[in-house]
Every structure is written in structure tokens, then in C-alpha cells.
Amino acid sequence: QMQLVESGGGLVQAGGSLRLSCAASGRTFSNYAMAWFRQAPGKEREFVGAINWSGGSTNYADAVKGRFTISRDNAKNTVYLEMNSLKPDDTAVYYCAALYFGGSNRYIATEYDYWGQGTQVTVSS
Numbered sequence: 001q002m003q004l005v006e007s008g009g010g011l012v013q014a015g016g017s018l019r020l021s022c023a024a025s026g027r028t029f030s031n032y033a034m035a036w037f038r039q040a041p042g043k044e045r046e047f048v049g050a051i052n053w054s055g056g057s058t059n060y061a062d063a064v065k066g067r068f069t070i071s072r073d074n075a076k077n078t079v080y081l082e083m084n085s086l087k088p089d090d091t092a093v094y095y096c097a098a099l100y101f102g103g104s105n106r107y108i109a110t111e112y113d114y115w116g117q118g119t120q121v122t123v124s125s
Contacts, residue, residue, distance in 0.1 A: 001026050001027070001114070002024055002025070002026045002027040002032070002098055002113070002114040003024065003025045003026045003114075004022055004023070004024050004096050004097070004098060004114055004115060004116035004117075005022065005023045005116055005117070006020060006021065006022045006094065006095065006096050006116045006117065006118060006119040007020070007021050007022075007023070007119060008020040008021050008119060009094060009119030009120045009121045010120075010121070010122070011122045011123075011124065012086055012121075012122070012123055012124070013086075013123070013124050014086060014087055014088055014123055014124065014125050015085060015086065016086050016123070017082070017083060017084045017085075017086065018083045018086065018121060019080060019081070019082050019083070020036070020080065020081040020083070020094055020096075020119060020121070021078055021079075021080055022034070022036075022078065022079045022080075022081075022096030022116055023076075023077060023078050024077045024078070024079070024098065025077060027098075027114075029074055029077040030053050030054075030074045031053065031100060031101060032053060032098040032099060032100055032101070032102070032113075032114075033050060033051065033052050033053055033098070033099045033101075033102035033103055033104060033106065034050065034051050034070075034072060034079040034096060034097070034098055034099075035047065035048070035049065035050035035051070035096070035097045035098075035099065035106065035112065036048040036049050036050075036068075036070060036079075036081045036094060036095070036096055036097075037094070037095045037096075037097060037109055038090075038092035038093065038094045038095070038121075039092055039093050039095070039118075040091060040092040040093075043092075045095070045109050046061065047061050047107040047108075047109070048060070048061055048064055048068065048081070048094070049061060049064060049068055049070045049081070050070065050102075050103075050104045050105070050106060050107075051070045051071070051072055051079065051104055052102075052103050052104040053074075053101070054074075055071060055072045055074070057103065057104040057105075058070050058104050059104045059105055059107075061107075063089075064083075064090075067083065067084050067085045067086075068081060068082065068083050068084070069081075069082040069084075070082075079096055081094065081096075083121070086121075086123045087123060088123045088124070088125045089123075090121060090123050091121060091122050091123050092120075092121060093118040093119065093120050093121075094118060094119050094120075094121050095115055095116055095117075095118045096115070096116045097109070097112035097113075097114065097115050097116070098112060098113055098114040098115075099111060099112045099113055100113050
């Protein structure tokens with residue numbers, strides 16, 4: 001089993017920034033592609049972005065492209081989501097997920113093997 005623990009969520013004004021972290025344990029972190037998903041109230045969980053095992057490849061949803069950046073530090077077993085120019089529509093619970101030997105081009109939540117418990121991000125207008 002891999003354990004994933006997100007942190008860094010909170011309340012921020014529109015236009016502000018937040019940095020989410022997801023700390024992994026229990027498995028060899030560098031064997032996993034990592035992704036961020038989010039789920040707003042009454043909506044389905046949606047793909048935000050993903051990063052391959054080395055950090056050399058990333059992909060993003062159109063809604064966040066140019067504003068969000070995913071990175072990882074395999075020495076620290078941690079993946080990050082830097083969120084800038086936040087909008088009220090970004091309000092959601094943000095989850096990190098891990099996919100064994102996956103690439104950065106996996107957009108479907110059900111493909112992922114492990115999930116964190118989520119962290120709330122609220123953007124006020």
C-alpha cells in the first residue's frame with residue numbers, strides 16, 4: 001500500500017496563490033506517475049494535472065494550463081501543485097493520486113492506484 005497525505009489547502013482570495021504538497025510513503029515513489037484531481041460540490045472528480053516518474057513530462061487540464069504547475073521531488077517522496085491566479089471556480093477538494101509505472105497522460109481517475117484524503121481549497125471572490 002502507498003499512503004498519500006495532502007497538505008497546503010486553505011482559503012485564498014481570487015488572484016492569489018497556494019502550494020499544495022502530497023507526501024507519499026509505503027512504496028517506491030519514483031515508480032509512480034503522480035496526478036492531482038479536484039472535486040467541487042455536486043460535481044464529478046476532474047483531472048487537474050499529472051507528472052511522470054522523473055518529472056520530465058507533465059500534462060494539465062485546459063482550465064488550469066498556464067496557472068498551475070506540478071513538480072515532484074523524488075528524494076523527498078513529495079509531489080507539489082503550485083496554483084497561481086486562483087479563481088473562485090478553482091474551489092474544490094484537491095486530491096493527489098499515484099499510478100504505478102504510468103505516464104503523465106493518464107486523465108481518468110479510475111486508472112489510479114492510490115489516493116490521498118484530499119485538502120480543501122476555497123477561493124473567495
